[in-house]
Amino acid sequence: MMQFFGETRIDFIRQRWKAIAVSAIIILAGLVSMIIKGGPKYGVDFLGGTVIQVHFPQAPNIGDVRQALADAGYGDIEIKTFGAANEILLRAEKQEEGTAISDAVMNALRQAFAHNPPEERLVESVGPKIGKELRTAAIWATLISLALILVYVSFRFEFIFAVGAVIALFHDVLITLSFFSLLDMEVNLTVVAAFLTIVGFSLNDTIVVMDRIRENRRIHRDATIEQLINLSVNQTLGRTIITSLTVFTVVLILLFFGGDVIYNFAFAMTVGVIAGVYSTVYIASPIVVEWHKKAEVQKIRRGVKVA
Amino acid sequence: MRRNNLLRTIIIGLAIVWSLWQLYPTFVVGRQKKEAENYLVQIERETGLNRDEINEALNAGQLESRIRQRLHDKPADSLQALLKEAASLIALHDKISKNETKTIKRGLDLQGGTYLVYEVNLPKLMRDVAKNKDARFEEIMKKLDVVAATPNADYFAALQASFAEADIRLNRYFGSRAQTDAQILDELKREADDAIDRNLEILRNRIDQFGVSEPSITKQGSRRVVVELAGITDKNRAKNIIGKTALLEFNLVKDPQIFQDVITKIDNLLKRDLAAKPEVGTAIDTSVTDSTGASGKVSKDKAVNVSELFAGSSIVPSDTAAASSDSVQVDKDIFSGNPFISLLRDVGRSEVAVPAQNVRAVERILNNPEVQKLIPPDAEFAWSNKPEKVADEQYYYLYLVKKEAELTGALLTDARPEIASGSGMIRQGEWTVSMQLNDEGTRIFSRVTGANVNKRLAIMLDNKVVMAPNIKEKIPSGRASIEGSMNAEEAKDLAIVLRAGSLQAPMQVIEERTVGPSLGQDSISKGTWSAIISLILVMLFMAVYYKLSGLLADSALVLNLVMLLACMAFLKATLTLPGIAGIILTIGMAVDANVLILERIREELRAGKTVRASIDAGYDRAFWTIFDANITTLLTALVLYQFGTGPIKGFAVTLMFGIAVSMFTAIVVTRVVYDYVTRRYNLKALSI
Numbered sequence: 001m002m003q004f005f006g007e008t009r010i011d012f013i014r015q016r017w018k019a020i021a022v023s024a025i026i027i028l029a030g031l032v033s034m035i036i037k038g039g040p041k042y043g044v045d046f047l048g049g050t051v052i053q054v055h056f057p058q059a060p061n062i063g064d065v066r067q068a069l070a071d072a073g074y075g076d077i078e079i080k081t082f083g084a085a086n087e088i089l090l091r092a093e094k095q096e097e098g099t100a101i102s103d104a105v106m107n108a109l110r111q112a113f114a115h116n117p118p119e120e121r122l123v124e125s126v127g128p129k130i131g132k133e134l135r136t137a138a139i140w141a142t143l144i145s146l147a148l149i150l151v152y153v154s155f156r157f158e159f160i161f162a163v164g165a166v167i168a169l170f171h172d173v174l175i176t177l178s179f180f181s182l183l184d185m186e187v188n189l190t191v192v193a194a195f196l197t198i199v200g201f202s203l204n205d206t207i208v209v210m211d212r213i214r215e216n217r218r219i220h221r222d223a224t225i226e227q228l229i230n231l232s233v234n235q236t237l238g239r240t241i242i243t244s245l246t247v248f249t250v251v252l253i254l255l256f257f258g259g260d261v262i263y264n265f266a267f268a269m270t271v272g273v274i275a276g277v278y279s280t281v282y283i284a285s286p287i288v289v290e291w292h293k294k295a296e297v298q299k300i301r302r303g304v305k306v307a
Numbered sequence: 308m309r310r311n312n313l314l315r316t317i318i319i320g321l322a323i324v325w326s327l328w329q330l331y332p333t334f335v336v337g338r339q340k341k342e343a344e345n346y347l348v349q350i351e352r353e354t355g356l357n358r359d360e361i362n363e364a365l366n367a368g369q370l371e372s373r374i375r376q377r378l379h380d381k382p383a384d385s386l387q388a389l390l391k392e393a394a395s396l397i398a399l400h401d402k403i404s405k406n407e408t409k410t411i412k413r414g415l416d417l418q419g420g421t422y423l424v425y426e427v428n429l430p431k432l433m434r435d436v437a438k439n440k441d442a443r444f445e446e447i448m449k450k451l452d453v454v455a456a457t458p459n460a461d462y463f464a465a466l467q468a469s470f471a472e473a474d475i476r477l478n479r480y481f482g483s484r485a486q487t488d489a490q491i492l493d494e495l496k497r498e499a500d501d502a503i504d505r506n507l508e509i510l511r512n513r514i515d516q517f518g519v520s521e522p523s524i525t526k527q528g529s530r531r532v533v534v535e536l537a538g539i540t541d542k543n544r545a546k547n548i549i550g551k552t553a554l555l556e557f558n559l560v561k562d563p564q565i566f567q568d569v570i571t572k573i574d575n576l577l578k579r580d581l582a583a584k585p586e587v588g589t590a591i592d593t594s595v596t597d598s599t600g601a602s603g604k605v606s607k608d609k610a611v612n613v614s615e616l617f618a619g620s621s622i623v624p625s626d627t628a629a630a631s632s633d634s635v636q637v638d639k640d641i642f643s644g645n646p647f648i649s650l651l652r653d654v655g656r657s658e659v660a661v662p663a664q665n666v667r668a669v670e671r672i673l674n675n676p677e678v679q680k681l682i683p684p685d686a687e688f689a690w691s692n693k694p695e696k697v698a699d700e701q702y703y704y705l706y707l708v709k710k711e712a713e714l715t716g717a718l719l720t721d722a723r724p725e726i727a728s729g730s731g732m733i734r735q736g737e738w739t740v741s742m743q744l745n746d747e748g749t750r751i752f753s754r755v756t757g758a759n760v761n762k763r764l765a766i767m768l769d770n771k772v773v774m775a776p777n778i779k780e781k782i783p784s785g786r787a788s789i790e791g792s793m794n795a796e797e798a799k800d801l802a803i804v805l806r807a808g809s810l811q812a813p814m815q816v817i818e819e820r821t822v823g824p825s826l827g828q829d830s831i832s833k834g835t836w837s838a839i840i841s842l843i844l845v846m847l848f849m850a851v852y853y854k855l856s857g858l859l860a861d862s863a864l865v866l867n868l869v870m871l872l873a874c875m876a877f878l879k880a881t882l883t884l885p886g887i888a889g890i891i892l893t894i895g896m897a898v899d900a901n902v903l904i905l906e907r908i909r910e911e912l913r914a915g916k917t918v919r920a921s922i923d924a925g926y927d928r929a930f931w932t933i934f935d936a937n938i939t940t941l942l943t944a945l946v947l948y949q950f951g952t953g954p955i956k957g958f959a960v961t962l963m964f965g966i967a968v969s970m971f972t973a974i975v976v977t978r979v980v981y982d983y984v985t986r987r988y989n990l991k992a993l994s995i
Binding site: 119121122125129130133137140141144149156190196200215236239242246251254258259261262265266 | 680
C-alpha cells in the first residue's frame with residue numbers, strides 16, 4: 001500500500017495563533033494596498049472602458065505603437081504586452097458609442113504597421129453603467145452564496161460550525177483579493193467566478209473535516225474539542241493532501257498552459273486552493289475551539305452561581 | 308442485493324449508451340465542418356466573397372446566384388465547376404445545420420463572434436416624444452441625463468420629481484392638455500417598453516441576414532436587448548444590419564392569374580431542363596407516406612433528396628456525392644409531371660404555401676438567372692416573415708408582389724391593436740389593428756385603395772410579408788383598420804411591426820465584446836490541452852497510489868467526463884472557456900469523491916475488517932460526507948448561474964452537471980464493480 005503518511009499525530013491546534021498571524025499579515029497588507037490604490041484593480045468588466053487585444057506577426061516596438069496611437073489622438077491609452085511580445089493589450093478608460101475607439105485604433109495601427117499587419121483578436125467594451133451593475137451583482141452573488149452555505153451547514157451540523165466555515169471562506173476570498181492587489185492584477189468577471197469556485201472547494205474541505213469531528217464526537221465522548229479537531233484533521237490528512245494536490249496540479253496546469261484569457265482565473269484558483277486547505281485547519285477549527293471553550297467557562301460560572 | 312445490482316447495472320449501461328448516442332452528432336459535425344472548410348476556402352478564393360457573406364448567402368439559399376453575379380465574366384466551365392462546389396457546400400451546410408441542433412454549442416469566446424447589449428436611450432426617447440422643447444425643458448432634461456447613467460435608478464420617478472420641483476406640469480411638454488401627470492407618466496413608460504418591443508421585432512425579422520447558424524436575440528429586463536452572433540467576425544457589418552432603420556412598405560400583391568402563369572412557366576422550364584436527363588425521377592421509390600398538406604387534401608409526400616431529384620439539372624446544380632440530408636417533401640406523381648409545383652402546396656388566393664424544408668430548394672430555383680427571366684419585370688417573389696404551423700408541419704407563404712412599393716412606413720403616425728365594437732363587418736370582440744396615416748399618407752392611401760378594391764395589399768417589413776389583407780373599399784380618411792381573425796397576441800405584434808417601420812426607437816450599445824476567430828481557436832486548443840494533461844496526470848497518480856482500485860476510479864473519471872459532455876449536448880448547453888475551466892475543475896473535484904471512499908476503505912481494512920465489510924463500510928461512511936460537500940458546491944454554482952452573464956453562466960452549468968455526474972459515477976458505478984468482483988472472487992486482499 002502506497003502512503004504519504006501513516007497515522008499522524010500532529011498537534012495542529014496548538015500552532016493556531018502563528019497561522020492566524022500569517023493570515024492577518026497578508027490580509028492587512030492587501031487591505032493597505034487596496035486603500036492606497038483606491039480599491040481592487042478592476043478590469044473593464046467592472047469599471048467600464050475598452051480593452052483591445054492586438055496580435056502582430058512580429059513583435060512591434062512599443063514606442064512605435066505608442067506613437068501611432070498618439071498621432072491618432074489616443075495618447076492616453078494604456079499599452080502593455082501580454083504573454084508573448086507580439087501580443088499587445090490596449091486599454092482605454094472610456095467607452096465611446098459602439099466600436100468607435102477600437103475601429104479608430106485598429107485603423108491607426110494598420111497604417112503605421114503596414115508591413116507587419118496587426119490583427120484584432122479581442123475587443124471588450126463595457127459602458128460605465130453596466131460596469132457598476134456587474135460589480136453589485138458580483139458582490140451579491142458572493143454574499144448570497146455565503147448566506148446559503150451558512151444556512152445549509154447550520155442545518156446539517158451546528159450553527160457554530162457554519163460560522164467557522166463561512167468565516168474561513170471569507171478569509172480565502174480576502175487572501176486571494178489581497179494577492180491580486182499586491183501583485184497589481186486585474187479583477188474581472190472570471191476572477192469573481194474563481195472566488196466562488198474557491199468558496200466551493202474550500203468548503204468541501206471544511207465539511208470533510210467537520211464530518212469527521214461529528215463522527216468522532218460520538219465515539220470519544222470525553223475528549224476535549226481540541227483533541228477532537230486534532231484527531232479528525234489527522235485522520236483526514238491523507239485525503240486532504242491528495243485532493244488538494246490533485247486540484248492544485250490541475251490549476252497549475254491551467255495557469256501555465258491555459259492561455260492568457262484564463263490566466264487571472266487560474267491564478268486566483270492557485271492562491272485560493274492553498275488558502276482553502278489551510279483555512280479549514282487554522283481558521284474554521286479555532287473558531288469552533290474558542291466558542292466551545294467560552295461555552296464551557298460559562299457553564300462552570302453558571303454552576304458556581306447555582307451552588 | 309443481487310437484483311438491486313442488476314438494476315443498477317442496467318441503469319449504468321443505459322447511461323453509457325445514452326451518452327455516446329448524445330455525443331455522436333457532435334463528433335460528426337466536427338468532421339463535416341472540416342470538410343465544409345475546404346469548400347469555403349475555395350469559394351472565398353474564387354469569388355472574393357468573404358466568410359460572412361458566404362454564410363449569409365448559404366442561409367438565405369442565394370449562394371449560387373451570388374456566385375453567378377460575381378463570376379458573370381468568367382468562362383462558363385469554370386463557373387460550372389464552382390457551382391458544383393457550391394452545391395456540395397449547400398448540401399453539407401444543410402447537414403450541418405440539421406446536426407448542429409443536437410451538438411454542444413461553442414460559446415462566443417471559443418469560436419469568435421460578437422456580443423452586444425443594447426439599451427433604450429431614455430433621454431433621447433423623451434426628447435423625441437416631447438411636443439415642444441424650450442430652454443427650460445432642456446435644462447431639466449440635462450439634469451436627468453445623469454440619472455439615466457446610474458444603474459438601477461428609476462428614471463421616470465426622477466423625471467416626475469424634477470418637473471414637480473420646477474413646478475411644471477408634465478402636460479406642458481408631453482401628452483395632451485387634458486391628461487394628469489400620472490397618466491402621462493404611464494404613457495411615457497409604455498413608450499419605453501414599446502421601443503424595446505419594436506426593436507426586438509425588427510431584429511428577429513432580420514435574424515437570417517446575419518449569416519449565423521444560431522443568432523440569439525433576447526430581451527433582458529424591460530429595457531435591454533442582448534444580441535449574440537457566434538462566428539460573426541465582421542462586427543461592423545453586424546452592427547450595420549442591426550442599426551439599419553426598419554423598412555416598412557405596402558406593396559400590392561399581383562393578380563392570382565399572373566402568379567399561376569409564372570409558376571407554370573417555371574415548372575415547364577424545369578421540366579424541359581430535366582427531360583434532357585433520362586435518369587431523373589428514378590430516385591423516388593414507389594413507397595409513399597400519406598401526409599396532409601396545407602391545402603387539407605391528402606397528398607402523397609415523401610422526403611426525397613434534392614441532388615437525386617434534380618440530378619443533372621443545370622437549374623439546380625448538384626453534387627453527386629452529396630449525401631441524403633438535404634431532402635425535400637414532394638409527391639412523386641406530381642414531380643414527374645410538374646417538378647417545380649411538386650415543391651409547393653396550393654392554398655388558393657394568389658399565395659402558395661411551401662413546407663419549411665422545401666424553402667431553400669425553391670429559393671435556389673427562383674434565384675436562377677433563367678428562372679428570373681420568367682418573372683414579370685415589375686414583380687418579385689416575397690416570403691412570409693414567419694412560418695405557420697399546420698398539422699405538425701411548418702409552412703412559409705410565397706407571394707408575388709409589385710416591386711414598387713405604394714407607400715412606406717414613414718407616412719404612418721400610429722398603429723394600435725383594438726377590439727372591434729361590433730359595428731361594421733366584423734364580429735364584436737374580434738381583434739383588429741387600426742393605423743393612422745399622416746396627410747401625405749392619407750392622400751396616397753386613398754388613391755391606392757380606391758384603384759385596387761378587392762386586391763390584396765402586402766404589409767412588408769424588410770422585404771418580408773407580415774400580412775396581406777384584402778382591400779375592401781376606398782379608405783379616404785387615413786384611418787385604416789386591418790382585420791383578419793387575429794388573436795390579441797397577433798394583433799399586438801402586427802401593431803408593433805407597423806410602428807417599428809414608422810418610428811425609430813433610440814437605442815445605444817452599452818456593452819460589446821468581440822472575439823476574433825483566431826483567439827477562439829487558440830483558447831480551444833489551450834483549454835483542451837490543459838484538460839488532457841490534467842486528466843492524464845491525475846489518472847496516473849490514482850493508478851500508482853491506489854493500484855487496481857485507482858484504475859477503477861480512473862474509469863469512473865472517464866465515464867464522468869463523457870456523461871458530462873453528453874448532458875451538455877442533450878441540453879444544448881453552451882461551452883465557454885470558463886466552462887472548459889469548469890470541466891478541468893470537475894476532474895479535480897471528482898477525484899475527491901473517489902479519494903474519500905478509498906481512504907475510508909483503507910481505514911476499515913487497517914482496523915482488521917474483511918474486504919467485503921471494509922468496502923461496504925467505506926461507501927456508507929463516505930456517502931454523507933460526499934453528499935454534504937457536493938450540495939454546498941452546487942449551491943454556489945446555482946448562485947453563479949443566477950447572477951452571471953454569458954461565460955460565467957457557462958462555467959456554472961458545467962460545474963453543476965459535473966458535480967451531479969461525479970456523484971453518480973463515484974458512488975454508484977464503482978460500487979457495482981466492487982460488488983461483482985468481491986462476490987465472484989471472494990477476495991482475501993484488495994488492491995488498494
